[in-house]
Amino acid sequence: MFTQYRWRIAALLFGAGMLNYLDRAALSVVAPMVKAELHVDDLHMGFIFSSFFIGYCALCFIGGWAADRFGPRKVFGWAAGTWSIFCGLTATITGYGQLLVYRVVFGMGEGPMGTTTNKAITNWFPREEAGRAIGFTNCGQPLGAALASPVVGLVALHFGWRVSFVVIAVLGLAWLAAWLRWFRDQPADHPSVSAAERQLIERSRAEAVTETGIETDDGKGLAHYIFSAPVLAVALAFFCFNYVLYFFLTWLPSYLMDAQHLDVKSMSIVGTIPWLGAAVGFMGGGAVTDWLAKRLNNVIVARKIMLTLGLGVAALCVLWVNQVSSLEAAVACITVSSVFLFVTPQICWALIQDIVPKNRVGGTGGFVHLLANLAGIASPSLTGLLVQLGGGYASAFLTAASVAGAGMLVVLFAVRSRPRPVAQPLRQA
Numbered sequence: 001m002f003t004q005y006r007w008r009i010a011a012l013l014f015g016a017g018m019l020n021y022l023d024r025a026a027l028s029v030v031a032p033m034v035k036a037e038l039h040v041d042d043l044h045m046g047f048i049f050s051s052f053f054i055g056y057c058a059l060c061f062i063g064g065w066a067a068d069r070f071g072p073r074k075v076f077g078w079a080a081g082t083w084s085i086f087c088g089l090t091a092t093i094t095g096y097g098q099l100l101v102y103r104v105v106f107g108m109g110e111g112p113m114g115t116t117t118n119k120a121i122t123n124w125f126p127r128e129e130a131g132r133a134i135g136f137t138n139c140g141q142p143l144g145a146a147l148a149s150p151v152v153g154l155v156a157l158h159f160g161w162r163v164s165f166v167v168i169a170v171l172g173l174a175w176l177a178a179w180l181r182w183f184r185d186q187p188a189d190h191p192s193v194s195a196a197e198r199q200l201i202e203r204s205r206a207e208a209v210t211e212t213g214i215e216t217d218d219g220k221g222l223a224h225y226i227f228s229a230p231v232l233a234v235a236l237a238f239f240c241f242n243y244v245l246y247f248f249l250t251w252l253p254s255y256l257m258d259a260q261h262l263d264v265k266s267m268s269i270v271g272t273i274p275w276l277g278a279a280v281g282f283m284g285g286g287a288v289t290d291w292l293a294k295r296l297n298n299v300i301v302a303r304k305i306m307l308t309l310g311l312g313v314a315a316l317c318v319l320w321v322n323q324v325s326s327l328e329a330a331v332a333c334i335t336v337s338s339v340f341l342f343v344t345p346q347i348c349w350a351l352i353q354d355i356v357p358k359n360r361v362g363g364t365g366g367f368v369h370l371l372a373n374l375a376g377i378a379s380p381s382l383t384g385l386l387v388q389l390g391g392g393y394a395s396a397f398l399t400a401a402s403v404a405g406a407g408m409l410v411v412l413f414a415v416r417s418r419p420r421p422v423a424q425p426l427r428q429a
Contacts, residue, residue, distance in 0.1 A: 004194075004197050005187070005190065005192050005193045005194075005197060006124045006125055006133075006187065006193075006197065006201070008182065009120065009124045009182075009183060010121075010124075010125075010133050010136055010137050012175075012178065012179055012182060012183060013117050013120060013121070013137040013140075014136060014137050014139065014140040015140060015175055015178075016076070016080070016113065016117070016137075016140070016175065016179075017113075017117070017137055017138060017139070017140030017141040017144060018140040018141070018143055018144035018147065019080075019144060019168070019171060019172055019175055020083070020110055020113055020141065020144060021140075021141045021142065021143075021144030021145040021148070021249070022144040022145070022147050022148050022151065022152075022168060022171075023083065023084075023087045023106075023165075023168045023169075023172065024052060024106075024110065024249065025144070025145045025148035025149075025152075025249050025250075026087070026148055026152045026164060026165060026168055027048070027049070027090070027103075027250075028049065028148075028249060028250045028251065028252070028253050028254065029148050029149055029152040029153050029156070029164075029253045029267075029268070029271070030152060030153075030156045030161035030164065031045055031253060031254050032253075032254060032257055032258075032264075033156060033161045033264075034099075034161065038093075038095065038096055038099070040096060041388060042254075042384045042387045042388040043384045043385055043388045043389070044096065044384070045254075045384055046250075046380045046381040046382070046383055046384020046385060046387075047100070047380075047381055047384065048096075048099055048100060048103060049246075049250040049251075049380030049381070049384070050376065050377045050378070050379075050380045050381040051100045051103040051104050051107070052103045052104070052106060052107035052110075052376065053107055053246070053373060053374075053375075053376025053377045053380075054104050054107060054377060055103070055104040055105055055106065055107030055108035055109075055111060056107035056108070056110055056111045056373055056376060057107075057111070057370055057373045057374060057376070057377065058107075058108060058111060059107075059108045059109075059111025059112055060111045060112065060114060060115060060366070060369050060370055060373055061115070061366040061367065061369065061370045062111070062112070063075060063079065063111050063112020063113070063114075063115050063116055064112070064114075064115030064116065064118075064119065064365070064366040064369070065366070066112065066116075067112065067115060067116040067119040067120075068119065071185035072116045072117075072119045072120040072123070072183075072185060073179070073180070073183050073184060073185050075112050075116050076112070076113075076116050076120070076179060076183075077176060077179060077180055078112075079109050079110065079111070079112045079113060079116070080109070080172055080173075080175060080176040080179065081109075081173075081176055082105070082106075082108065082109030083106055083109030083110045083172060084109075084168075084169045084172030084173045084176065085109075085169065086102050086105050086106040086109060087106060087165055087168050087169045087172060088165060088166050088168075088169030088170075089102055090102055090103075090106070090162075090165040091162035091163070091165045091166050092162075114369055115365065115366055115369060117137060117138075118134070118349070118365070120183075121133045121134060121137065123185060123186055123187070124187055124201065125201065126200055126201055132286070134286070134346055134349065135282060135283055135285075135286040135287075135346055136283075138282055138345070138346060139279050139282045139283050141282075142275045142276075142278030142279045142281075142282060142338070142342060143275065143276075143279050145249060145275040145278070146271075146272040146275030146276050146278075146279070147272070148271075149253065149267065149268045149269070149270075149271030149272050149275075150268045150269065150272060151164070151167075151168075152164045152168070152268075153253075153264050153265070153267060153268030153271070154265070154268055155167055156264065157264050157265060157268075187201050187202075188202075222360055222364065225356045225357075225360050225364050226364050226367040226368075228355075228356075229414050230351075230355045230414060230415050231352070231355065231356065231364055231367075231368065232414070233410050233411055233414030233415050234348050234351050234352060234355070234368055234411075234415065235367070235368040235371040235372060236371075236406075236407060236410045237307060237311065237344065237348055237407045237408075237410055237411045238344075238345065238348040238368060238369075238371070238372035239371060239372045239374065239375045239407070240311060240375075240403050240404050240406060240407025240408075240410075241311065241341060241344045241345055241348070241372070241404075241407065242372050242373060242375035242376060242379070243375040243378065243379045243400060243403045243404070244314060244318060244337070244341055244379075244400045244403065244404050245341065245375075246375055246376045246379040246380060247379045247380075247383055247396065247400045248274065248334070248338070250379070250380040250383070251380065251383050251384075251387070251393075251396065252271060252274065252334070253267055253271055254387075255393050256270060256271060258393075259392070259393045260327045260330065262327075270327070270331060273331055273335050274331065274334045274335045274337075274338040275338065276335075277335040277336065277338040277339040277342075278338040278339065278341070278342040279342075280339050280342075281310070281338065281339040281340060281341065281342030281343045282342045282343075282345075282346070284343070285306060285310065285342065285343030285344070285346060285347065286346050286347075288306065288343075289302050289303055289306045289343075289347060289350075290302075292305065292306065299354060300351070300354050300355070300415070303347045303350060303351050303354065304411060304412075304415050306343055306344075306347055307343075307344050307347045307348070307351075307408075307411050307415075308408045308411050308412050309340065309343070310340045310341060310342075310343035310344040310347075311340075311341070311344055311404050311405070311407045311408040311411070312340075312404075312405065312408040313336070313337070313340040314337040314338075314340045314341040314404050315337075315401045315402070315404035315405040315408065316337075316401070317333045317334070317336045317337035317340070318333070318334070318337045318397055318400050318401040318404060319397065319398065319401035320333045321333045321334060321397045322394045322397050322398060341404070348368070348372075349365065351415070352364055352365050352368060355415075379400075382399065383396045383399075383400075386399060
């Protein structure tokens with residue numbers, strides 16, 4: 001399977017996901033050093049974390065539109081260049097305001113990643129392989145976050161925190177060179193794609209039947225779907241996932257150092273464990289959901305079960321962090337929560353395809369992605385406020401658990417099931 005050229009494209013997208021989460025997690029790893037040097041308190045550090053998502057949200061929907069119009073090669077090229085440059089420029093900051101501006105532009109560079117990745121997968125993969133491709137490429141994201149602690153932490157410990165951002169910028173520019181060299185918008189445009197592989201992809205996309213249980217074109221406008229109860233339920237579930245994700249991504253290193261009293265070296269090792277658990281959830285969640293769908297003969301019910309289970313168990317584990325007293329138990333709770341939490345995002349993306357017509361999936365997905373990533377603005381800032389003024393990390397964990405639990409309830413009551421047939425796989429090239 002992995003000898004076909006399309007899986008080289010998946011490897012490039014996997015690398016992009018790793019780099020995105022490596023560089024967006026880098027500031028959280030060195031946050032104690034940055035706070036000390038710039039004389040920033042927890043509240044204002046939360047604002048810095050959130051500023052990234054102001055730029056990110058502004059471009060996530062526009063990035064998807066641009067990928068449709070100009071192709072993922074150009075959009076990802078622009079995006080990777082922007083995020084790499086401004087990641088490197090972080091090493092030059094001299095004050096709080098400058099860091100805020102750089103983080104906003106940095107977020108704008110990463111904003112197109114999600115929708116552009118999906119566009120690339122749509123162009124390059126047969127429909128029956130899209131789930132595996134999404135799971136594989138997205139798995140790079142938690143692995144990138146796992147690498148952030150040892151790579152950024154140890155580089156910062158030995159050479160200073162500024163050097164770590166230069167190293168990541170160089171990695172980003174190297175990925176950009178590989179992307180421009182090996183990626184084309186369509187398989188037909190690349191000479192390394194065999195005729196058999198190209199025909200497989202084209203036939204799959206041409207013959208794919210609508211499996212939503214509703215007509216492809218029922219004459220209803222985009223607003224009808226993006227404001228429907230099931231779509232808003234998926235958006236809220238995605239928001240709740242992102243709230244906990246960005247809580248971990250931005251504040252977990254500070255929690256390990258401030259509340260668990262680890263030094264930078266120890267934190268760099270311990271901080272990788274929850275993200276390895278997240279990678280397991282990403283890879284395993286889709287496979288378990290597919291198995292359950294076949295057993296139940298109802299795809300939406302299977303996705304609904306896994307989504308509520310993922311958010312529910314994650315909420316309980318995050319809440320339980322406040323009840324344990326040892327570092328080992330706290331890290332175990334956070335790791336188990338990460339496993340179940342990361343079952344949910346690919347299910348949210350898949351549910352969009354299940355509950356709206358095919359010709360509305362792109363616009364609806366962009367709207368859901370926008371709403372979901374507003375959590376990136378809310379979670380880091382609110383966490384900083386809670387840590388400094390609202391009772392410390394205990395209140396922050398309680399809030400994150402409550403949000404995940406709320407997402408579970410929304411899915412449970414608002415997503416309606418509709419049986420649909422499972423498409424037959426096409427012969428592999």
